[in-house]
Amino acid sequence: MRGWCIYRGVVYAPGVESLSEQSFLILAALADRPRHGYALVTEVAALSGDRVRLRASTLYAALERLTGRGLVEPERDEVENGRLRRYYRLTDAGAAAVEEESARMAAQARAARQRLARRSPRLGTAG
Amino acid sequence: MDALERRYRALVRLLPADHRAARGEELLGVLLDLDDGRAWPSPRQAAGVVGLAVWLRLGQGVALLLCGLLVAASTGIAVMWLGGPRRWAVGDPGGPAWPTVVAAAVPVALALAAAAAWSPGRRRLTAWLLAAEPPAALAAMLFDARTVPLVTLPAVLAVAAWLLPVARPRRALAASVLAAAALWAVVGRLGRPDAPWPIDARVSLFLAVAGAAAGVVAAGLMVRGAGRLVRAAAWLSGTLAGLLVPNLAWYMLSGRLLWLVPGAVIAAVAAAAAGHSAIGYSARRLIRL
Numbered sequence: 001m002r003g004w005c006i007y008r009g010v011v012y013a014p015g016v017e018s019l020s021e022q023s024f025l026i027l028a029a030l031a032d033r034p035r036h037g038y039a040l041v042t043e044v045a046a047l048s049g050d051r052v053r054l055r056a057s058t059l060y061a062a063l064e065r066l067t068g069r070g071l072v073e074p075e076r077d078e079v080e081n082g083r084l085r086r087y088y089r090l091t092d093a094g095a096a097a098v099e100e101e102s103a104r105m106a107a108q109a110r111a112a113r114q115r116l117a118r119r120s121p122r123l124g125t126a127g
Numbered sequence: 128m129d130a131l132e133r134r135y136r137a138l139v140r141l142l143p144a145d146h147r148a149a150r151g152e153e154l155l156g157v158l159l160d161l162d163d164g165r166a167w168p169s170p171r172q173a174a175g176v177v178g179l180a181v182w183l184r185l186g187q188g189v190a191l192l193l194c195g196l197l198v199a200a201s202t203g204i205a206v207m208w209l210g211g212p213r214r215w216a217v218g219d220p221g222g223p224a225w226p227t228v229v230a231a232a233v234p235v236a237l238a239l240a241a242a243a244a245w246s247p248g249r250r251r252l253t254a255w256l257l258a259a260e261p262p263a264a265l266a267a268m269l270f271d272a273r274t275v276p277l278v279t280l281p282a283v284l285a286v287a288a289w290l291l292p293v294a295r296p297r298r299a300l301a302a303s304v305l306a307a308a309a310l311w312a313v314v315g316r317l318g319r320p321d322a323p324w325p326i327d328a329r330v331s332l333f334l335a336v337a338g339a340a341a342g343v344v345a346a347g348l349m350v351r352g353a354g355r356l357v358r359a360a361a362w363l364s365g366t367l368a369g370l371l372v373p374n375l376a377w378y379m380l381s382g383r384l385l386w387l388v389p390g391a392v393i394a395a396v397a398a399a400a401a402g403h404s405a406i407g408y409s410a411r412r413l414i415r416l
Contacts, residue, residue, distance in 0.1 A: 041161065056157040056176070060154050
């Protein structure tokens with residue numbers, strides 16, 4: 001019965017469910033070292049080429065989900081300039097999830113490139 | 128504290144108390160970092176905080192509404208059995224035969240067992256017990272058509288109990304069930320003792336009291352130090368919802384007072400939800416999605 005927590009409507013199995021783009025980017029941003037919320041927002045923007053700009057509320061909800069799934073965990077709290085900064089770090093399960101998702105996306109990208117390479121020239125498409 | 132921080136603190140207060148206590152300062156820090164140098168919150172970030180608060184509270188509210196409805200339905204079903212002893216007296220020349228009594232007792236027992244299973248958090252057991260109730264009630268319908276509510280409400284609640292488990296103040300729930308049953312029986316004796324649904328003439332009164340109790344709860348949530356008042360009003364509103372919802376559902380299924388029932392059910396269940404939410408807040412228990 002462990003995992004069937006009465007506090008959640010869904011049972012989370014790390015590594016089985018695919019990650020949303022936002023979650024993947026957050027986990028990737030934590031891959032090299034722990035970061036606090038503001039640093040995560042800027043790092044996610046950098047990783048996505050400024051395409052994904054997280055709101056504070058979005059990050060809040062995402063970290064809540066990822067913590068609940070055991071993919072990230074709070075490491076420490078620091079107060080800088082009167083502001084609380086909570087640092088999060090990637091867990092082993094989180095690192096495995098990032099690796100699995102990266103491999104899945106790479107395989108999909110490879111398959112898509114192979115099909116693009118076979119597109120018929122009769123359709124007038126560029127080679 | 129500068130103006131931006133003051134304004135963002137006001138927005139963060141929209142979040143549920145447990146989230147605010149756990150991560151409010153963290154969220155505030157990120158908001159201030161992102162809008163550093165501004166005097167007013169940026170519309171994008173402010174809209175995000177409001178949306179987060181709505182989402183968190185909506186999830187809690189939906190779960191609590193279902194929780195309140197479960198308490199109310201189980202209570203009503205049980206009291207229908209308890210509130211009409213003259214009718215269910217086996218052997219009474221004017222009463223039903225024993226097959227009717229047994230057929231009606233089974234779904235009632237299942238309803239009570241479901242409420243008992245729900246209180247300590249046995250989600251699956253609750254769902255199974257509720258799911259077993261409609262078939263038992265269908266059998267009872269062969270003997271007495273007034274068991275119709277026993278079929279519809281538990282079926283809905285079984286699905287809800289499975290899909291939306293929620294942490295709940297257990298003792299408060301158990302107390303609400305018992306209190307509603309007792310109060311229903313008392314009202315029945317003061318009203319129409321011959322009828323198993325005694326408070327049809329007092330629906331508006333109880334609606335008003337339930338609404339007032341919910342209002343007291345809401346006001347108490349905003350006032351520091353109102354713990355006892357909030358707890359008392361919350362217990363009352365949950366109990367009244369336990370009285371009103373099954374009775375009103377019965378009227379709805381009977382085709383009477385149709386114009387009143389939808390709003391009344393919503394008001395009663397909302398009162399229950401507000402009541403149980405306040406109990407959780409005042410007792411410092413976490414109510415999660």
